[in-house]
Amino acid sequence: MLAARWIKRPEPGEGGESGEKSGGHSHGSDSKSGKFWQKIDGAYTFMLKLSMRHRWAVVLICVLTVASIVPLYNYVGMAFLPDEDESLYQINLRGPQGTSLSATQSILDRIARDVRAELPGVKSTLVLAGFGRGRGPNVGFINVSLAPVKERELSQAEMINRTRAIARKYSNKDYQVSVSASSSIAGSIGLGRGGSGVGYFIAGPDMTRLNEYANILVEKMKADPAFRDPDSSVEVGTPEIRVAIDRTKAADLGVRAGDVAQALNIMAAGQIVSSYSEGSNQYDVVVRADERFRRDRSNFNLFTVASTTGGTVGLDRVVKLEEGLAPSTISRLNRLRQVTVGASLPPNASESDALAKLEQYVKELNLPAEYVTGVTGQSKELQKAYESFMLAFLLSFVFMYLVLAAQFESFIHPITILLTLPLAVPFALLSTALAGQTLNIFSALGILLLFGIVKKNAILQIDHTNSLRAKGMNRYDAIIQANRDRLRPILMTTLALVAGMIPLTLGTGAGAATNRSIGILVLGGQSLCLLLTLLAVPVFYSLFDDAGETKFFRSIGEGLGKMRDAITRPFSAAFSSKFSKKEDGSKPSDIGDDDLVEGGRRA
Structure with missing residues (x-):
């Protein structure tokens, strides 16, 4: 309806005939749109003819463009998720072992009070002591909720940077305070609600050496501005009493190690020895040392253990007590003890670059062979x-080739189309770099969308070129005319x-960073690569058409054609027989392919 109202009918002789002068379009040359289009068509025709005269120069430009993918990718880097402003971030606190819950609560309250007083745009704070990594009385966190993006002047990243300045007043050798962004997407896939960051684990048999390695990595990361709030999962500081059995003396006294372990278990943890019923309820009877005897190690000599020779032996005669410090929790990987080192990253930082630095620091440790390392958390998901995505890209090229080969009934033309797809990648990376962003899982989807648009344009060009050649036009004129005819729909x-x-x-607003990561890549990539792909497709078409005329490719084509005929002939014969039976109801006779062809001609 709009086209019928807006587009004027051309006067006789103004256009309407497809020709090189008008570009195959029926807009009058006197109209403003016609004059504007003539300029675009003339400029494109000039560049197209110039490209066809210097085909290998265009090929060289395309090769250099594709080669620029490597430095551009290294400059842009990768991140798992974009830095989304969700108006929520978290302040984590970890104090020394032995810190009371009330002391932890007091420090968290002071930090929350300073955040509310010094930062504009803070909507509320939620303080939780005794929760967090380790779930002990010495840990806790603060959830900071911000006003909506449109109602505050500072972004979430700026708020986090100011919060780190407040947290430094409370950070010392005993207390560690870190700030991290919140990500609902990461939380929905089981990575917690922490924002962008890197994580690395080291697993091995010796916990002491693991702690040393973790501390070295944390110190190196603190000196590197690419990392924010580095920390490790090791919390050495929990006091413990180690019990060492003197096996020689225990053997002389007839005391078995298992009996010693059982006696210690009864003393410290207790053991169920019986049960009794009261009404419909059943209760366990637990034997355990009284609390006043368990708290004082001087009472240890009051406990005894049974001897195989008869009688009892005091525990202090067969064991030695050693006081020390130990981690509150011990994580394991494949029955090996492990520690995890992690850190947050600056806004729009490349996780791949930060992970490469962290891996370099790990290599500098020169770990023994019995220690294993690897990425964890969000870094592993990255x-x-x-x-x-590399597998998806590879499979997309394979499937596109199969579909295009069936569409064009050619094994060469699909290659012409697919060669234009990598030309869009450098321009997509360039637009991402100019916007100060990194590649992520959403922008990778944008690359797939970009492939579809570029492929569609190439199909329009090649399909129309083949149509004109089928009508008797020579190859050069068909290439020029077809690309001019398809310029307008491609631009539209x-x-x-x-x-x-x-x-x-x-x-x-909400989700803006996710949308922006897709929009910038597609917008910049398609806009910047358009001219190069419009010129590269006809050049590649002519080069591969020349290659298809060589003896080598003709022999390959004939062999593939015979293979196709051998595969499709049984299906064609079966279909023809079934069709003949339905027509006359008689039993189909043996009909050869030549008879079928001749019959089709007579029909």
Whole structure:
């Protein structure tokens, strides 16, 4: 309806005939749109003819463009998720072992009070002591809720930086305070609500050496500005009493190690020895040392253990007590003890670059062979996502080739189309770099979308070229005319796509960072690569068409054609027989392929 109202009918002789002068379009040359289009068409025709005269120069430009993917990718880097402003972040506190719950609560309250007083835009704070990593009385965290993005002047990243300045007043050798962004997406896939960061684990048999390695890594990360709030999972400081059995003396006295362990278990933890029933309820009877005897190690000599020779022996005669410090929790990986080192990253920082630095620090430790290392948490998900997308890209090329080969009935033209897809990647990376962003799982989806648009444009160009050649036009004229005819629809779809990406790029509010990571990549990538792909497709088409005329490729084509005929002939014969039976109801006779062809011609 709008086209019928807006587009004027051309006067006789103004256009309407497809030709090189008008570019195959029926807009009058006197109209403003016609004059504007003639300038675009003339400029494109000039560049197209120039490219066809210097085909290998275009190939060289394409090769250099594809080669720029490596430095651009290294500059941009990768992140698992974009830095989304969710108006929520977390302050974590960890104190020394033995800190009371009330002391932890007091420090958290003071930090929360300073945050509310010094930072504009803080909506509320939620203080939880005794919860967090380790769930002990010495740990806790503060959930800081911010006002909506439109109601505050500072972004979430700026609020976090100011909060770190407040946290430094409370951070010392005893207390560690860290600040991390909140990510609901990471929480929904089981990575916790922490924001972007890196994590690395070291596993081995000796916990003491693991603690040393972790401390070295943390110190190196603190000196590197690429990391924020580095920390390890080791919490050495829990007092404990180690019991060492003197096995020689125990053997002389007839005391078994198992009996010693059982006696210690009864003394400290207790043991169920019986049960009794009262009404419908049944209760366990637990034997355990009284609390006043368990708290004082001087009472240890009052406990005895049974001897195989008869009688009892005092525990202090067969064991030695040693006081020391130990981690509150011990994590294991494949029955090996492990420690985890992690840190937050600055806004829009590359997780891949930070992870590479951390891996370099680990290599400098020169770990023994019995120690194993690896990424964990969000860093592990980043590696898995990278591998999955590389596989997706590879499979997408394979499936596109199969579909295009069936569509064009050619094994060469699909290669022409697929060669244009890598040309879009450098421009996508360039637009991402200019916007100060990193690649993530959402922008990777944008690359797949970009592939689809570039492939569609190439199909339009090649399909129309083949149509004109089938009508008797020579190859050069068909290439020029077909690409001029398809320039307008390609520009229309490109402008429509770019216009659709502008709201995603300029949008604010919830989910803006996610939308922006897709919008910037698609908008910049398609806009910047358009001219190169419009010139590269006809050049590649002519080069591969020349290659297809060589003896080598003709023999390959004939062999593949015979293979195709051998595969499809049984199906064609079966279909023809079934069709003949339905027509006359008689039993189909043996009909050869030549008879079928001749019959089709007579029909």
